[in-house]
Amino acid sequence: MNLLIKGITIADPNSKFNGKTCDVSVENGIITAIASKLENLESAEVYHGKGAILSPGFFDLNCVFGDPGLETKEDISTGTAAAAAGGFTGIAIMPNTKPVVHSKGEVEYILNRAKGNLVDVKPIGAISQNLEGKELAEMFDMKQAGAVAFAEAGKAIADDGFMSRALQYALGFDGLLFTHPENKALVGKAQVNESKTTILLGMKGAPALAEELQVSRDIFLAQYHNAPLHISNISTAGSVALIKKAKKDGVKVTCDVAAHQLVFTEELLNDFDSNYKVKPPLRGKADNKALIAGLKDGTIDAISSQHRPHEIEFKNVEFEIAHYGIIALQTVLPLLLQAGLDTALIVEKLAIAPRNLLKLEVPQIAVGQAANFTAFNPTQEWQFDSETNQSKSANSPLFNTMLKGKVTLVYNNKQYRVF
Structure with missing residues (x-):
């Protein structure tokens, strides 16, 4: 054309x-x-x-569709339409579908479903079978079939030994693991950030320590195995500091941040709007500033959408039982501009760095x-x-x-x- x-x-x-x-x-x-x-x-x-x-076409490192099995949330067609409207010509999609993307069959299914699309769709395979954290998934076979990385899709691997083995196995075929920074034992049933604000709201909070402990563990394991590791969705000032030091020490660690974590804060929870319920939870203004500073100094490698579509019955309910996540592909750019990021930084973190992380060809004008x-x-x-x-779902606090x-x-x- x-x-x-x-x-x-x-x-x-x-x-x-x-x-x-x-x-x-x-x-x-x-x-x-x-x-x-x-x-x-x-x-x-x-x-x-x-x-x-x-700009070179944007690329998203972290979004969720429902295809296969959960197409009422989002299918390939509606998800790529939302991606295109948000400026993304390429996306990496998480494996938490039904069935889970944990073998080459599911990877091939996604690639075939997305064939011929304006938006390049790159599957991320599961690290463990059924995302259960017990047995390693067929990562090598999935990479051969076209998976670009491996993740547990917003779930943290609690077992230190299992995470160590996964890193060691992936290292053998140049596989990249994405990890989620959350120590579930410390978080418990908490659904919001631990702070004065959330205490006043009467909600049990998850401390920043729960994220930072998990980040520390994953950094130590990556350092021990001399293996590459990508920490997805960081949200605290402490995580930025830990990753900055690790990079200085030569650890092969990279990370990304969701666009909403640069602008939204826990004060927005005052009305108990479940559209602000995300994982990791919204933090404080000091965390926003540290994350933006981390983008500017190169500590944070990329920005993601963390697109999580849900049907209305999973969001239009009491905060405590609502599902986590917002639709975000179309709102990434406005949020980055609201955060004060300049054009050069937006292009670097949305178009160039994500592809470099996945060793994909970077488009040139x-x-x-x-x-x-x-x-x-x-x-x-x-x-x-x-x-x-353009999404099939409408769970966004920015709607209307x-x-x-x-x-x-x-x-x-x-x-x-x-x-």
Whole structure:
């Protein structure tokens, strides 16, 4: 599909046009010309990019769909539509489906279901059979079939010995484990952060210590085995400090943070809105600041959506029995802008670093390269509601609100969408 983009600012550190306002021509999925001014192409749609930024396509490291088995939450079709509307041309999806993605059969099913999509879908396999933390899953076979990493999908592996064996096994075939930072023994039945705020609300809190102990254990194990490890969804200032020191000490550790953890705080729980119930729980303002600082100094490698769709019956209930998670693919960009992140940092943490972590090819905005990019306007406002929401679910605290920062175009796999 031919496209001519007029007058857009390019934000790609790997492109010689980085920071320049240019016209970009795409023919049959290939960038054919970039210049200050290009003539209109026959049979090409013209997209006017004034005020917009052109970035390599975003890639999400951590989202959940329901396919296979839980398609009433989200299927491949609706999930990739939401991803595209959020600027993501690639996503890695967690294995907590029904059946669990714990063998090559489920990996192949997802890849076949997603074939031909504008959005690249990369399965993450389970570390253990049925996510039970008892027997290792068929990780090598899954990697051969196309799994890009392995995780327990928001569950922490409590057994130290099992985690040690999993790291050792994955090291043999260059597999990457994603871990969730939560010591369940310390968290118990707590569902919110432990602080003065949550005590006043009458809710039992999970201390930051529960996250930081798990982060420490995983760092020590990675160091012992000299194995790569990715800690997903960190949320506390203490976790940032631990990972910063580990990197300085040469441990092969990386991490990501969910976009909402940079903006939302525990004070938002005052009305007991279950749409703010997430795991890890929302923390305090000091944690927000530490996480943002960690992104800026390179401690935190990437930003994820932590997209978790749920049917209304799992969210429109009392806070204590509501399920964790929010739909987030379409709201990542507005939250990052609200957090004060600049364009260069957003591009690095959303488009480049996630692919580097998974050893995937990073798209470039350059002549001769396959077109894989996202255009967004950082000042354009839009309403997130039932008309603009592309997800099958609607569990977001930002639903029916005006947001600033809109994705206006995505292009990948010889397909594009204008929003």
